[in-house]
Amino acid sequence: MELATKKIVLRYHWVFRIREGWGIFHQSLLGKIGLVLLLLFALMALCSYIPPRLDPMYDPMTGVDPKISHSTGPSMRHWLGTDFMGRDILSQLLAGARIAFMVGVSAAFMSIFLGTAIGMIAGYVGRIMDTLLMRLADMIMVMPTLLVVLILSSLFGQLNIWTIVLIIALFRWPGVSRVIRSQTLSLKQRPFIEAARVAGASHLRIIFRHIMPNVLPLSFLYMTFRVTSAIIIEAALAFLGFGDPGTVSWGMMLQWVWKTGHMFKAPYWLLPPGICISLITLSFYMLGRAMDEVLDPRLRREQEAG
Amino acid sequence: MELRRYIIRRLVQIAIIFFVILTVLFMLFRLAPGDPVSRMVDPDMTPEEAQILISELGLDQPLWMQYLYYLRNFFMGRFGNSFHYGQPVVTIIANRLPNTILLFTTSIILSAFVGVFLGKIASWHKGGKVDAWMTIGALATHTVFLPWLALIMIWVFAYKLGWFPITGMISEEVWLNPEAGIVAKSLDVLHHMALPLATLFLIHFGSYLLIMRSSMLETLKEDYILTARAKGLSEKVIRNHHAAPNAALPVVTSVGLSLAFSINGGALTETVFTWPGIGRELVFSVSHNDYPLAQASFLLIAIVVLVSNLVVDVLYAYLDPRIRY
Amino acid sequence: MLLEVENLSVGYQTKKGFLKAVEEVSFTLEKGKSLGLVGESGCGKTTIGMALMGLLPPNGAVTGGRVMFEGHDLLKMSERELRGIRWRKIAMIFQAAMNALNPVHRVDDQIAEAILTHNPQISKEEAVKQVEELFELVGIPKTRMRDYPHQYSGGMKQRAIIAMALACRPKLIIADEPTTALDVIVQHQILQETKNLQKEFNISIIFISHDISIVADVCHHIGIMYAGQLVEYGRREEVFNNPMHYYTKALLSSYPTLSREKKQLLPIPGDAPNLVEPPPGCRFCDRCSASGATCKTGPPEWVEITPTHRALCDRCLEDCGERKHKS
Numbered sequence: 001m002e003l004a005t006k007k008i009v010l011r012y013h014w015v016f017r018i019r020e021g022w023g024i025f026h027q028s029l030l031g032k033i034g035l036v037l038l039l040l041f042a043l044m045a046l047c048s049y050i051p052p053r054l055d056p057m058y059d060p061m062t063g064v065d066p067k068i069s070h071s072t073g074p075s076m077r078h079w080l081g082t083d084f085m086g087r088d089i090l091s092q093l094l095a096g097a098r099i100a101f102m103v104g105v106s107a108a109f110m111s112i113f114l115g116t117a118i119g120m121i122a123g124y125v126g127r128i129m130d131t132l133l134m135r136l137a138d139m140i141m142v143m144p145t146l147l148v149v150l151i152l153s154s155l156f157g158q159l160n161i162w163t164i165v166l167i168i169a170l171f172r173w174p175g176v177s178r179v180i181r182s183q184t185l186s187l188k189q190r191p192f193i194e195a196a197r198v199a200g201a202s203h204l205r206i207i208f209r210h211i212m213p214n215v216l217p218l219s220f221l222y223m224t225f226r227v228t229s230a231i232i233i234e235a236a237l238a239f240l241g242f243g244d245p246g247t248v249s250w251g252m253m254l255q256w257v258w259k260t261g262h263m264f265k266a267p268y269w270l271l272p273p274g275i276c277i278s279l280i281t282l283s284f285y286m287l288g289r290a291m292d293e294v295l296d297p298r299l300r301r302e303q304e305a306g
Numbered sequence: 307m308e309l310r311r312y313i314i315r316r317l318v319q320i321a322i323i324f325f326v327i328l329t330v331l332f333m334l335f336r337l338a339p340g341d342p343v344s345r346m347v348d349p350d351m352t353p354e355e356a357q358i359l360i361s362e363l364g365l366d367q368p369l370w371m372q373y374l375y376y377l378r379n380f381f382m383g384r385f386g387n388s389f390h391y392g393q394p395v396v397t398i399i400a401n402r403l404p405n406t407i408l409l410f411t412t413s414i415i416l417s418a419f420v421g422v423f424l425g426k427i428a429s430w431h432k433g434g435k436v437d438a439w440m441t442i443g444a445l446a447t448h449t450v451f452l453p454w455l456a457l458i459m460i461w462v463f464a465y466k467l468g469w470f471p472i473t474g475m476i477s478e479e480v481w482l483n484p485e486a487g488i489v490a491k492s493l494d495v496l497h498h499m500a501l502p503l504a505t506l507f508l509i510h511f512g513s514y515l516l517i518m519r520s521s522m523l524e525t526l527k528e529d530y531i532l533t534a535r536a537k538g539l540s541e542k543v544i545r546n547h548h549a550a551p552n553a554a555l556p557v558v559t560s561v562g563l564s565l566a567f568s569i570n571g572g573a574l575t576e577t578v579f580t581w582p583g584i585g586r587e588l589v590f591s592v593s594h595n596d597y598p599l600a601q602a603s604f605l606l607i608a609i610v611v612l613v614s615n616l617v618v619d620v621l622y623a624y625l626d627p628r629i630r631y
Numbered sequence: 632m633l634l635e636v637e638n639l640s641v642g643y644q645t646k647k648g649f650l651k652a653v654e655e656v657s658f659t660l661e662k663g664k665s666l667g668l669v670g671e672s673g674c675g676k677t678t679i680g681m682a683l684m685g686l687l688p689p690n691g692a693v694t695g696g697r698v699m700f701e702g703h704d705l706l707k708m709s710e711r712e713l714r715g716i717r718w719r720k721i722a723m724i725f726q727a728a729m730n731a732l733n734p735v736h737r738v739d740d741q742i743a744e745a746i747l748t749h750n751p752q753i754s755k756e757e758a759v760k761q762v763e764e765l766f767e768l769v770g771i772p773k774t775r776m777r778d779y780p781h782q783y784s785g786g787m788k789q790r791a792i793i794a795m796a797l798a799c800r801p802k803l804i805i806a807d808e809p810t811t812a813l814d815v816i817v818q819h820q821i822l823q824e825t826k827n828l829q830k831e832f833n834i835s836i837i838f839i840s841h842d843i844s845i846v847a848d849v850c851h852h853i854g855i856m857y858a859g860q861l862v863e864y865g866r867r868e869e870v871f872n873n874p875m876h877y878y879t880k881a882l883l884s885s886y887p888t889l890s891r892e893k894k895q896l897l898p899i900p901g902d903a904p905n906l907v908e909p910p911p912g913c914r915f916c917d918r919c920s921a922s923g924a925t926c927k928t929g930p931p932e933w934v935e936i937t938p939t940h941r942a943l944c945d946r947c948l949e950d951c952g953e954r955k956h957k958s
Contacts, residue, residue, distance in 0.1 A: 142612060236451075254453060258453075278450040281449040530731055536717055536722070538749060548736075
């Protein structure tokens with residue numbers, strides 16, 4: 001009986017918080033624009049499955065128009081034109097949206113998971129553990145992620161997309177963990193944690209039942225910023241020629257324009273991928289800023305640029 | 307006095323961090339799949355030359371000895387020869403370092419100053435048209451994909467309009483001309499630097515503008531601003547003398563936090579504009595499997611990041627008396 | 632008469648509507664005298680201070696009344712004229728004075744700035760000399776002049792702020808909760824020194840506080856505020872020895888005093904009314920122990936007990952009579 005009421009109260013609490021949050025979010029013009037743009041990109045990602053089914057010539061990676069062997073401008077057959085070997089740019093662009101979401105969301109998810117776990121452990125356990133983990137975070141934080149991935153790919157050869165995602169995640173957790181740690185530290189002082197400890201709750205239980213629900217909203221805020229940086233790093237890597245050769249990403253499309261010397265000749269090829277990368281970054285960023293206002297305006301700033 | 311102690315403490319921290327990076331890099335180079343010897347020895351060398359290099363690098367010794375050799379070689383500046391250039395790596399990176407520092411520091415200082423200045427203006431006009439346009443502009447330039455922006459800059463300003471050279475850092479006809487003075491040479495470098503600098507500036511100033519704007523709005527709510535108003539100071543003095551120095555502190559912090567991000571951008575910019583700096587050398591050496599050059603450029607970039615972090619921290623301590631004492 | 636405030640009304644535009652923070656407040660202040668404004672938080676006492684300085688936040692506005700200072704209406708002055716009055720004629724010591732000093736500037740520079748702004752003809756050296764004198768006056772060692780605010784203790788910061796308030800020898804100082812953040816002993820010292828300085832320089836002071844015991848020590852006149860209104864006003868002895876308004880009585884019994892005999896401390900039950908739509912009658916009646924049916928329906932009238940003592944309560948004289956009967 002008592003448990004049931006507690007659950008209801010909890011649910012009310014969450015529903016209330018989400019509704020209240022949506023109320024604030026709704027007022028943010030930037031947030032709404034960001035959300036609409038993101039929905040458009042998601043639609044693009046979904047549509048990427050269509051062209052290869054229509055005709056194998058529209059496959060973003062292997063499809064080549066048999067009649068075309070050089071880059072051509074937009075036409076009825078190829079709405080955005082073709083690349084240097086006659087592949088359809090539109091279907092590449094759509095496939096790029098899929099890759100961007102995949103890379104962005106999975107890398108962000110992993111780095112947030114790592115950052116939250118490490119932050120909570122550092123904050124909760126304290127002492128040497130805290131010092132060690134935070135020094136490690138400081139160290140990783142000063143490393144330029146893109147160049148680290150470059151060095152690794154020179155040593156380990158071509159990296160596939162999941163390895164890239166993993167490395168990005170491994171290098172992007174410190175910002176999150178710092179914030180989560182300080183949040184955990186302040187939570188640790190609160191009476192309800194003290195009460196739980198006195199009542200004999202185990203450390204794991206305190207972390208999972210009492211601390212985690214309170215830091216998760218912050219983690220998710222950081223997730224949007226991490227998505228941005230993961231997409232940028234992957235795109236830059238592909239642009240420099242170190243992307244996964246088995247996938248078509250926007251960065252790779254730009255690399256092809258650049259390396260095949262089409263950048264002055266083929267604006268129909270140069271503009272779309274760049275605009276897409278910039279816009280998806282912008283929309284995640286705007287979403288993040290709007291969520292920022294919903295959560296806590298005072299907890300931002302850390303690493304806005306990263 | 308206190309400031310000096312602070313700097314020394316930070317230097318020690320930096321030394322430790324660098325030592326860890328050095329060690330991790332050593333392990334990566336030895337533990338990565340493939341033959342470590344082939345990574346340090348130029349495939350074009352004669353067996354005799356290779357043998358000399360192997361014993362110099364200690365590659366025939368056990369792993370822990372190799373590590374000591376590695377440390378010794380690092381401190382003596384022996385990184386081997388670049389496979390591609392055939393020259394000692396040290397010579398190459400010593401040649402590239404000033405170019406990187408020139409572009410990197412100019413772009414950061416310029417974007418921080420302009421960002422702070424414009425952010426201040428935006429906060430004065432909070433809610434107005436100026437503010438709205440500045441915020442939109444800052445958001446847009448801050449999130450644009452850097453290599454793409456670089457390509458667009460080249461396309462528009464160098465290719466279409468022909469105002470600036472497309473790539474490089476110097477033009478031979480100026481530098482090989484014995485009559486060209488230092489002024490002509492500097493102007494030539496500036497002419498080449500304009501586009502890469504503009505690219506880096508556009509990418510960076512937006513985030514500083516946004517931080518300065520929100521920080522300024524927060525600061526204007528502080529009690530000491532009320533005191534300043536009650537003192538009968540003019541709005542201009544309050545903003546510039548009382549609010550701005552406090553509001554700029556988070557900008558300095560964020561310059562420090564985004565240094566790694568800026569170095570990434572620097573390497574991309576150098577690569578697209580073929581600016582002869584370390585970042586471009588790293589990208590180049592990685593794509594040409596020039597391991598000695600890659601290793602050394604990476605270490606040097608790590609040093610650049612760490613030292614600029616120190617500079618930012620010292621600047622912060624200088625600006626905020628609460629840190630100093 | 633240095634300051635005459637007549638029917639001053641101030642409001643704030645808020646999301647819930649127009650909040651009438653101060654309504655029809657009148658009081659006067661003579662040269663060299665001090666007035667204490669007492670009330671719980673949110674009663675509008677700080678708003679009065681801000682309105683006198685012309686420092687209301689952007690959503691705040693004076694909706695009526697006159698503030699005559701040395702014969703000129705402060706409310707009619709331009710921002711430029713006000714800037715000339717601020718600190719030179721009226722200085723202010725703020726609530727939460729701990730943050731009232733700018734952390735990135737040295738303390739002496741901040742004080743010299745006030746002097747130099749209002750006396751541009753003075754040289755920098757002269758200003759520094761004046762700052763030195765001020766430090767001596769408030770009892771901070773000269774060696775600490777070049778320090779930054781964070782190097783000061785709470786009491787020293789407060790002294791520095793008092794020194795700053797005295798910098799231009801103002802006619803009036805508005806002290807808003809000047810000692811709230813300090814511990815009791817330092818509080819006492821600062822109050823004593825303030826009292827001495829006031830006598831020395833013949834300055835008028837308005838003390839704003841939630842703590843009636845602080846005001847009791849230093850003020851000649853006392854005004855009690857409740858929910859945006861002045862509810863009782865009079866000379867100190869009158870208000871303390873013969874409180875008329877029920878709120879004043881409740882306030883006096885809710886604070887412990889050292890000087891008087893032990894009394895039961897009584898908390899005042901209930902909350903202050905909403906000021907967006909204030910009730911038509913007496914604002915205290917919901918919490919008042921003596922309220923009757925008439926209290927709720929119409930606004931209370933001022934009752935003059937003596938020429939210098941008045942209260943905003945229709946029933947206060949009835950009670951007076953009762954008390955006389957009892958004694």
